[in-house]
Amino acid sequence: MINRPRRLRSSATIRALVRETRLSPEQLIYPLFVCEGEGVRREIASMPGCFNFSIDKLVGEVQRAKEAGIRSIVVFGVPDLKDAEGSQAYAEDGITQRAIRAVKREVRDVLVVADNCLCEYTDHGHCGVIKDGEVLNDPSLELLARTAVSQAEAGADIIAPSNMMDGFVAAIRSALDAAGFNQIPIMSYAVKYASGFYGPFREAAQSTPQFGDRRGYQMDPANVREGLKEAELDLEQGADILMVKPAMPYLDVIRAVRERFDVPVAAYQVSGEYAMIKAAAIKGWIDEARVVAESLTAIRRAGADMILTYFAVDVAKGID
């Protein structure tokens, strides 16, 4: 037989030699939830192994992650005080701003991505300002821009806007530039679907909408062309990195964005993806380490340059 593909599969060494896709800890971004208080390390029921950390505990977790080889984190603030305008999102002493300052002060060479949204900070749980039951676009932009500047002032290295208002990248870019932060990149959650896979995150961040849902601003899971349009608009407005979210159910979208645009592509393996793997692993139905590595490799193979994943530290420990 002339063709025997098995020739290249006969040992671990030769398999490694011909491997097309690699996964390295440098490509992973570890999402963390920070809450008020001291000494708090509260496990999130629907995300076993993930916690709400108070700032002091957060710093320790970031150190642990760094020792495992994880260099980048993304912080989500869970404030005690929520109001209609999400004012803690852009407060100088907001939970996220204080957390960013503490991490940048205490841990060397860690890259901090700041998620930029209002839903964790509003009492109604929506990602923008509400009037007559509607999420208003343009008034929300102003608040996102203020949030971005306050996050940059706190020391954030990258701003990652995730609320899906039209024009959010332009608004944030011009506010950052005006405040002297023209060197801070924007990682846009450009292609973000209205997904059931965010369920556990909403428990973690206590950000479930109190009425309605997010389908009026996040994308319809059925659409891919619309995702490319979103990505294109964000690039025109100055996005430096494009994100697709969730990841594994949207590998075709990651591939399409990768092929169309020449900027780095990020993918977010979201809370529901994490929870499904964890739950099945806890039941003994799948081999966790193997499935985690396979899922992340699949996301890389689809075209993601970097992945936001709650498994970041576990994976980094397991990768040689």
Ligand code: PBG
């Ligand atoms: C904030 C935000 C969400 C996630 C990341 N940023 C929640 C949402 O849009 O409802 C979800 C992340 C996850 O599920 O892990 N807007």
